[in-house]
Amino acid sequence: MRRRAVLAVLAVGLGAVALSGDRFWMQFLGKAMIGCILAMSLDLLVGFSGLVSLAHSAFFGLAAYALAGLTNQLGLVSPLLTLPLCVLAAGSAALVIGWLSLRATGVYFIMVTLAFTQMLFYLFNDSPALGGSDGLYVAQRPVDSRLAAYAAIWAATILVYLLLARILRAPYGRTLEGIRDNEQRMRSLGYATRRYKLVAFVIAGALAGLAGYLDATLYGFVNPAQLGWRQSGLVLVTVLLGGKGTLYGPALGALLLAFIEHYGESVTEHWNALIAALVIAVVLFLPRGLAGLVQGSARG
């Protein structure tokens, strides 16, 4: 109950930033909330389905590229058209990649998702028609004011949280957790486990696409590095930092990481070494993440 109150206060606070109209904070917190959407949706796979996917950045990037393509090539701008199309593009890619990757299990699954992610990375990075390593500008953003973009991101973050919470409470979510804990048993109980996992993969991929769409809306720009596996690794770190298997953990982790990143960059040029140290420290000393600290030793 207290947790819900804290989250509600946090959400209202993030919304209130829009009233201040401060450009820097809207850009910064907007980016941070996009990170929340990515982390929460990835946790649907990592924390609740036991699927360690490195393809999350691929769906994020694909939707962003889809927006650039729709706007620059076809002149489509209205979010009523571009938003569903971009999310659909990410979701369809997740369907294909997920269908292939989920034939594999365990570490194979991790390696295959990595391979497909890098395939897409090289596809965009190496072909001049798709912007090459410089990436693409979005000629005209779906919403033209920063305030509107921020408001959209804020609303999307809350909706994604509520949607995922709803999914996880439903029998479908319970089944996913059952599969995570013992797939063999769920299969013998008659569940088509691979189909359940594929649906989760597509939902998570579509939500990552939503995050990518919002990112391209906020920045008006997309580049192939956003698609690469290192980006996926960073989202995984966010999930672990916050605490996998909870929704609020990864969301808080994303906010925290945004702050660490912002202040870390101003402190040292070798900012990546700092992140590396943080990653290693979290794995070794905080395997249940921040949520683990909050919950104490109540859950195993």
Add this chain to the structure above:
Amino acid sequence: MSLSLFALQLVNGVEYGLLLFLVASGLTLVFGVLGVLNFAHGSFYMLGAYLAWWLSERTGSLALAILVGLPAMVLIGLLVERLAIARLYRRDHLSQVLLTYGLVLLFNELQRALWGNDVHGVATPRALSFTVPLGEAQTWPAWRAFTALCCIALAAAMRQLILKTRFGMRVRAGASNAEMVEALGIDVRRVFSVVFSAGTALAGLAGMLAAPLTTVYPGMGESILVLSFVVVVIGGIGSIKGAFLGALLVGIADTFGKVLLPGFASAMVYAVMAAVLLWRPRGLLGPAFEGR
């Protein structure tokens, strides 16, 4: 494509595949024996290449650079195993992915701090800087031939070591049941650290051999890591023979892909991987049942 051009691409593909095998065999061995999925494996390839460049600038000879660089790689492997990997033996895949991902970031930053972000060329040793005629119109650089021969020799030595020696027996036993081996009084941890540092050295050596062919550049470790993963997925994880088969397949597919579909240079490789996944989800020579 003329016949001689085809032959040239084929030998290039085989040579590239053999080089990939050096990297992928370490990856698959470390997973098979230690049970750790090591994303930092590509970083060892990069470190090897950078060492080859840096040491050959200092000593003026690539041969000397390799002689000094190989023990350095073994040492790096021992250190990384003791300090980081050893803490992962009982942890889940997510922890393994993330900790070794942290190592990748660390090694990338190390490379940036020590050697900068420039691309460097490495000269082939003068004794091997001639070319071998191939058919009527084509020639093949002797260094590529030397690389291929080195890889074949190492593959054969590895096979002998693993199948015919007492140490190899321990490695195989450790791969199938480490706890049982430990109960029998064999120091499994030592086997683990030897296997890991051997894998590190193999990846480093591959980087050193590749340095004159591909130049030395930031991010070279990551592209080879992804290809090694593809090799291991195709061959079946934990299987050295599978890695050999997969590496040749990927090497040839990649080389011909670059010639036939220049716009989608790497698409060929992933098409092969997807096909294998559809046909045999656990790889060509992978375990028949779900293992770890």
